[in-house]
Amino acid sequence: MKVGILALQGDFEAHAKMLARLGVEPRFVRTVAELTGLAALVLPGGESTTHLKFLREEGLWDPIRQFAESGGALLGTCAGAILLAREVKNPSQESLGLADLTVVRNAYGRQLASEIRFGPTKLRAGPLQMVFIRAPIIERVGPGVEVLAECDGRPVLVRDGRVLAATFHPELTDDPTVHEAFLKLARNGS
Ligand code: GLN
Numbered sequence: 001m002k003v004g005i006l007a008l009q010g011d012f013e014a015h016a017k018m019l020a021r022l023g024v025e026p027r028f029v030r031t032v033a034e035l036t037g038l039a040a041l042v043l044p045g046g047e048s049t050t051h052l053k054f055l056r057e058e059g060l061w062d063p064i065r066q067f068a069e070s071g072g073a074l075l076g077t078c079a080g081a082i083l084l085a086r087e088v089k090n091p092s093q094e095s096l097g098l099a100d101l102t103v104v105r106n107a108y109g110r111q112l113a114s115e116i117r118f119g120p121t122k123l124r125a126g127p128l129q130m131v132f133i134r135a136p137i138i139e140r141v142g143p144g145v146e147v148l149a150e151c152d153g154r155p156v157l158v159r160d161g162r163v164l165a166a167t168f169h170p171e172l173t174d175d176p177t178v179h180e181a182f183l184k185l186a187r188n189g190s
Pocket of ligand 1: 044045046047048049077078079080082105106133134135136
């Protein structure tokens with residue numbers, strides 16, 4: 001199975017290391033041609049406004065939407081989750097709209113500028129370690145969206161069909177749980 005990581009900006013290297021640990025040699029995606037043949041694509045954290053600019057410049061916007069429509073699995077972390085959401089606030093900005101979510105950027109304020117927390121997850125027993133860096137808040141989840149992890153009573157990891165969105169950075173911990181779930185989703189579709 002071929003897994004890509006969007007490598008225009010942000011912490012794509014950390015995702016590559018985590019996937020390599022799980023036995024997957026990922027392909028960095030910077031052009032439309034590099035999407036060919038992928039079963040799954042990671043949209044990493046970084047700065048969503050910068051991502052938007054580069055996605056437009058590289059002509060990747062519509063091809064990524066088509067990739068999702070044709071059954072490709074997506075994992076978006078932090079800025080990546082912002083790109084995937086249907087609606088983005090604070091301020092409002094364009095997004096791919098591939099997950100039925102409303103997210104509020106930088107919503108924790110300085111209090112959660114960069115912090116490690118723990119929260120319950122459906123993916124396994126025991127709390128999940130979560131690294132938040134200028135994270136968005138998921139303000140609304142659509143009726144078809146499954147909440148897979150919470151922190152302080154808020155959804156922080158969700159699944160909408162073949163799309164996984166995390167407001168934290170699972171690639172910055174030692175715990176492969178989220179990436180394992182993503183690979184399973186890409187392989188089996190659930
Ligand atoms: N604050 C960034 C944004 O709004 C996201 C931060 C991150 O990905 N760690 O795009």
